[in-house]
Amino acid sequence: MVESTKKQLDPSKIMQTGTAFWASKLLLTATNMELFTILAKKELSGTEIQSRLGLHPRSIYDFLDALVALGF
Incomplete structure (x- = not known):
């Protein structure tokens, strides 16, 4: 009897x-939008950031959550 073992890929x-x-790309986008420069001057809410950067309301929290998840 021949036993064959399958290697898990x-x-x-x-x-x-x-x-x-x-x-x-996320970091580059935030840098190009000068997000960190803006936040260095003053704390802003998500809505205020969205307004300042001209982001769509549906994407602002995904954008900010992703930055936080990456430790920024």
């Missing part, structure tokens, strides 16, 4: 590499 390295640009 792990796509995590491919997925990590494929999505690695998301964090850098």
Whole structure:
């Protein structure tokens, strides 16, 4: 009797590499919009940030939550 073992494939390295640009793109976007410069001067609410940056109301909290999740 021949036993065959199947090696479990792990796509995590491919997925990590494929999505690695998301964090850098998010940081680049925040920097280009001067978000950190604006917040260095004064604390603002999400609504105030949305208004100052001209962001769509539906996307502001996803944008800010993603920055917080990345430690910014």
